[in-house]
Amino acid sequence: AILTRVFDDDDDDEDNAVVYASADLRTGSYANNPRFWKVTFVPKASTCRLVDLQYVRVCVGGGFPILCLDSRRNVVFEGFLDNDEADSDTSKCLNFCFCPDATWFEVVIHGWPRTAWEDMVDEWDPEHAIQILVEEVASDYPNATVEFRSLLLLEKAYHGAVKRLVPKDKLMAARAERDQRGTGQYGTHYN
Numbered sequence: 102a103i104l105t106r107v108f109d110d111d112d113d114d115e116d117n118a119v120v121y122a123s124a125d126l127r128t129g130s131y132a133n134n135p136r137f138w139k140v141t142f143v144p145k146a147s148t149c150r151l152v153d154l155q156y157v158r159v160c161v162g163g164g165f166p167i168l169c170l171d172s173r174r175n176v177v178f179e180g181f182l183d184n185d186e187a188d189s190d191t192s193k194c195l196n197f198c199f200c201p202d203a204t205w206f207e208v209v210i211h212g213w214p215r216t217a218w219e220d221m222v223d224e225w226d227p228e229h230a231i232q233i234l235v236e237e238v239a240s241d242y243p244n245a246t247v248e249f250r251s252l253l254l255l256e257k258a259y260h261g262a263v264k265r266l267v268p269k270d271k272l273m274a275a276r277a278e279r280d281q282r283g284t285g286q287y288g289t290h291y292n
Contacts, residue, residue: 121149122249131279137253151245155235180230193218205253212245
């Protein structure tokens with residue numbers, strides 16, 4: 102199976118990789134915005150502590166990295182505190198947007214009290230989201246963990262990869278569904 106893997110990359114040793122979640126690109130579908138292909142992660146046995154979020158990478162095709170949350174690697178991304186149904190008295194959803202390909206990575210931080218994250222909303226700095234989470238939030242809430250929810254791939258940027266990895270019948274069915282919703286005028290199509 103072609104899996105999107107999320108693993109701990111503390112020392113760049115792939116033998117020590119920890120798979121926190123996976124998602125099969127073939128089970129994806131077009132998102133509400135039809136320019137994005139969305140896959141939902143399935144949790145694995147290991148739990149990611151919030152302090153380790155900075156070492157997470159997402160890989161496709163058995164290990165090819167497409168994004169990394171380590172801001173020390175000069176990766177351009179921002180983290181947003183959007184309203185979400187996953188928000189609760191002890192959890193907060195975040196969406197990370199990676200440039201230049203507008204890849205969106207959705208996570209939920211568990212063990213972060215609403216009173217604490219609501220206090221940060223007005224002063225939140227999207228460009229320093231990882232530093233805030235790892236250095237401030239994780240130190241205040243050392244038992245906080247990360248749930249990996251979904252990945253949205255911009256069709257234009259990943260067209261070739263998705264076209265090769267996702268079976269043609271699945272792509273055609275997704276395209277037909279998208280076109281039936283009246284959204285076929287946006288973006289390119291998988292032919």
